[in-house]
Amino acid sequence: MLSPFTACPGLFYTTPAQDGILSRLRIPGGILNSEQFRTIANIADNYGGGYVDVTNRANLQIREIKQEINIEVLQRLQKLGLGSINPAVDHIRNIMTSPTAGIDTQELIDTRPLVKAWDEYMIKHSHLGGLSAKFSVCFDGGGKLSVKNCPNDITFIAVLGDEGGRKEPKFFPTGKWGHNLVYLILHLCGGEQEKLSANTGILLTPEECIPVLAALAQVYLQHTDSNSRSKPRLREVIHNLGREYYLQLVQEQLSSYKPHLGTKLEYQNLTHKRKDAKFYIDKNKKIYHLGIHRQKQVGLFYIGIVLPLGRLQTWQMRGLADLAAKYGSGNLRLTPWQNLLITDIPQQHISEVETEITHLGLGYSAININSALVSCSGKQGCAAAATDTKSHALTLGEYLETQITLDSPINIHFSGCVKSCAQHHQGDITFLGVNIKAENETLEGYQVYLGDDTLQQFGRQIYENVTFADLPQLMNRMLKVYQIKRVSSQESFREFANRYDISELKQLFSVQSI
Numbered sequence: 347m348l349s350p351f352t353a354c355p356g357l358f359y360t361t362p363a364q365d366g367i368l369s370r371l372r373i374p375g376g377i378l379n380s381e382q383f384r385t386i387a388n389i390a391d392n393y394g395g396g397y398v399d400v401t402n403r404a405n406l407q408i409r410e411i412k413q414e415i416n417i418e419v420l421q422r423l424q425k426l427g428l429g430s431i432n433p434a435v436d437h438i439r440n441i442m443t444s445p446t447a448g449i450d451t452q453e454l455i456d457t458r459p460l461v462k463a464w465d466e467y468m469i470k471h472s473h474l475g476g477l478s479a480k481f482s483v484c485f486d487g488g489g490k491l492s493v494k495n496c497p498n499d500i501t502f503i504a505v506l507g508d509e510g511g512r513k514e515p516k517f518f519p520t521g522k523w524g525h526n527l528v529y530l531i532l533h534l535c536g537g538e539q540e541k542l543s544a545n546t547g548i549l550l551t552p553e554e555c556i557p558v559l560a561a562l563a564q565v566y567l568q569h570t571d572s573n574s575r576s577k578p579r580l581r582e583v584i585h586n587l588g589r590e591y592y593l594q595l596v597q598e599q600l601s602s603y604k605p606h607l608g609t610k611l612e613y614q615n616l617t618h619k620r621k622d623a624k625f626y627i628d629k630n631k632k633i634y635h636l637g638i639h640r641q642k643q644v645g646l647f648y649i650g651i652v653l654p655l656g657r658l659q660t661w662q663m664r665g666l667a668d669l670a671a672k673y674g675s676g677n678l679r680l681t682p683w684q685n686l687l688i689t690d691i692p693q694q695h696i697s698e699v700e701t702e703i704t705h706l707g708l709g710y711s712a713i714n715i716n717s718a719l720v721s722c723s724g725k726q727g728c729a730a731a732a733t734d735t736k737s738h739a740l741t742l743g744e745y746l747e748t749q750i751t752l753d754s755p756i757n758i759h760f761s762g763c764v765k766s767c768a769q770h771h772q773g774d775i776t777f778l779g780v781n782i783k784a785e786n787e788t789l790e791g792y793q794v795y796l797g798d799d800t801l802q803q804f805g806r807q808i809y810e811n812v813t814f815a816d817l818p819q820l821m822n823r824m825l826k827v828y829q830i831k832r833v834s835s836q837e838s839f840r841e842f843a844n845r846y847d848i849s850e851l852k853q854l855f856s857v858q859s860i
Contacts, residue, residue, distance in 0.1 A: 363727045366395070367411035371428055374441045375461040376404030376680035380667040382426050383678055387663040389419060398663065399723075400656040402496075402768060403440045403482070404680040409727060434475035435468045442484040442498060445681040446491045446634070449641040449648060449689055453489030454504040454528045455552060460485045463556050471560075477567055478577035483559065488528075491634040496682050497770045499580040500562060501543050502530040502555055530555055534562075534589065535581040546593065561599040565592060633712035633755055635681050638696060641689065647696060648679075648689040652709045654716040655739055656684030665706045673699050684720065684768075713752045715743050721760040722768040724779075731762025733779030733790040738814050745818045750825050756839045757797075758821075764803065772797040774839045775824070776804040782811045789813050794820075796843045796851070808848055808855075820855070827854050 361368045371386065386406060390398050395410030423429050430436040441461050448456040464483060468474050474481075486494040488504035507527040530550050533543040550558055569583045584592050636650035651666070658666075666688065670678050675690035691699055703710055711717065719742075722728065724735035739760045759766075759773030777792040791813045795804035812820060825839075831854065832842045843851060 363409065363723070366409060368727075369394075369408045369411055369415065370401070371406045371408070371423070372430065372436060372438075372440045373405055373428070373680055374465045375443045375447065375458055376440075376445055376682075377458070378428075378678045378680070380671040380676040380678070382428050383663055383667040383670075385423065385426060386428070387660040387667075389415065389423075390663075391660050397657055397659050400653055400658070400680050400684045400686065402682050402684060402720075402770070403442060404445070404682050405440050406680065409723075430465075430469055432469045432472055434472040437479045438468065438474065438477065439480055439482040441465055442482070442493055442496060442682065444487055444489055444491050444493050445679045445687050446489060446639075446641075446648065447485075447487055449643065449646075450487065450489030450491060451640060451642045453487040453642075454506065455487045455530075457485035457487040457504070460502070460552065460555055464559060467556060467560060473567065474563060476572035476577070477563065477570060478579050480579060481563070481566070485530075485555075493682060494533075495771065497535075498543060499535045500559065501533040502550070502559075503533060504528055504530050505549070528552070532558070534584065535579075544589075546589075548593075558596070558600065561596045564599050565595045568595075633717070635683050635685060635687070636712040636717050636755075637710055638700075643690070645693055646689075647691045647693060648687050649691060649696070649699060649703070649710055650681070650712075651686050651688065651703060652711070652714050652717045653685045654743065655719060655721050655736060658686075662706050662708065665702070669699060669702050669706075683718075685717075712755050715746045715750075715752060715758075718755040718757040718774075719743050719760075720757065720769045720773070722762050722766075724760075724762045728762060728767075730765065731779060732781050733760075733762055733792065733814070735760040735762045735777075735779060738777075738790075738817070742818055742821060746822065746825070749822045750829075752825075753829075753835060754838065756825070759804075760792075761804075766803065772803075772805045774843075775821075777817070778804060780811060782813060789815075792817060797840050798844055806843075806848060808851055824855050 361370075386398060386408070390396060390408050393411050393413060393415050394408040397409070399407040399409065401407055420429065424431050441464055443457045443461050444450060444453070447453065447458045447461075464485075480499075482498040482500070484493055484496060484498040484501040486492055486501060486503045494501060494503045505528070507529060530552065532546045532548040532550060534546055535543045548558075566580050566583055569587065570577055587595070634650075636652060638647055638649050640647055666678060666686070670676050670688045673691050673695045674688050677689050679687040679689060681687065688699070700710070709716070719739055721735045721739035722731065724733060724737070725731040726734055726736060739758075742758075756775065757769075757773040759769045759776040760779070761768065761776060762779040764778065773795075774797050776795040776797070778795065780791050780793055782789040782791040791811050793804075793807055794809040794812055795802070795807050797805040809820070828839050828842050846854065
């Protein structure tokens with residue numbers, strides 16, 4: 347290991363947790379092959395707790411590590427393409443893109459080459475290891491399974507040439523502009539305390555993205571003390587410099603070695619209404635990262651598999667690796683919603699794949715209660731957590747499966763503290779862990795929030811200090827009332843809750859109303 351511990355773990359940088367040492371494997375774009383998946387399962391068995399967790403950045407975490415992983419094992423992972431071949435940058439956050447890049451029927455551009463190009467650039471430039479480990483980049487190809495609302499420092503979003511009603515690009519001009527050409531709009535993280543990125547109005551060709559990204563990172567690095575243990579986030583640097591001045595420095599950086607990209611950076615803020623990620627459901631309530639979906643390749647399909655709370659046992663990993671190799675192309679894709687896709691399945695094999703997924707104790711239905719159930723590691727794995735969120739979420743999921751049948755996904759988020767590590771957007775329902783002082787003991791409990799309040803991190807608070815013992819029955823009442831009182835089967839839980847104020851909702855969810 348290069349460093350005993352770091353706040354942001356990588357393959358060569360470990361982090362202590364309540365349940366042992368934590369190691370995180372960076373998976374650029376979230377794409378793995380069967381051999382890589384089996385190798386990770388072996389490491390989780392030999393060094394960890396016999397399972398892996400998929401994160402909300404499409405990484406894999408191995409937990410409960412009790413001894414240092416052998417250097418030969420780490421080198422084998424590097425040879426397999428897992429973990430950077432340059433350990434100096436291995437701790438930098440994963441590069442994100444849509445899990446369906448290259449197979450999405452509606453995408454404007456396959457972003458996998460951009461992910462690969464930026465990963466290779468970082469590998470060749472060790473000095474980028476001096477940036478904050480939380481430095482994050484995302485490429486969105488403009489398809490139906492979007493990742494543009496996932497929090498990132500820098501996001502490139504694909505658009506067609508007439509985006510914003512403009513026929514001529516004003517930024518980094520490179521030639522003829524056309525309606526059928528694809529460009530990428532640069533979004534930058536907001537101010538010092540803001541998590542959502544803002545549209546800069548800068549449009550780039552795909553070829554321009556990596557040099558522009560390199561310049562953005564270089565200016566960031568120039569305003570970072572490489573000797574300081576605590577590195578500033580990019581949003582802090584932008585806040586201190588001002589966005590326009592930061593972009594001016596980026597333009598100067600570009601002009602010094604890429605003069606053909608233009609010499610004058612004009613700043614314009616195009617208007618784009620931003621919405622929180624809501625599991626990407628279309629008007630027909632089709633969820634695109636779970637279930638069976640047609641690929642743009644003729645005759646092929648992908649299937650999104652539900653991983654309860656993002657966790658996979660190693661025997662399930664080997665089973666999925668075998669399944670992907672037998673029926674698909676051997677590829678598996680991790681998603682930022684903590685589940686997994688198997689791609690390139692011929693139509694004639696879909697029923698066999700469905701059967702084998704069931705035999706692995708997993709499902710693929712978007713209306714499974716576990717399909718949108720999210721939890722952080724809880725106090726078993728994190729000292730900051732007030733409650734055992736992981737086991738509480740599993741218990742709630744098992745209880746609700748016996749009590750109610752959903753016909754649309756409902757995002758239920760357990761967070762052990764206010765940091766909200768497992769999910770950055772507001773859930774339909776959020777449970778925030780708290781300690782409740784009883785007469786002779788301290789009980790684990792939750793504050794209960796409903797989504798859609800731009801002024802509050804988790805949404806509108808409806809209950810406080812609900813013990814976990816009372817939570818399953820309360821949740822059961824809430825879901826049953828929703829199904830009874832909604833205006834139609836097309837009304838989401840969030841839309842239903844927004845029609846009432848807090849006092850009305852409390853009355854609806856009371857025991858007397860059922």
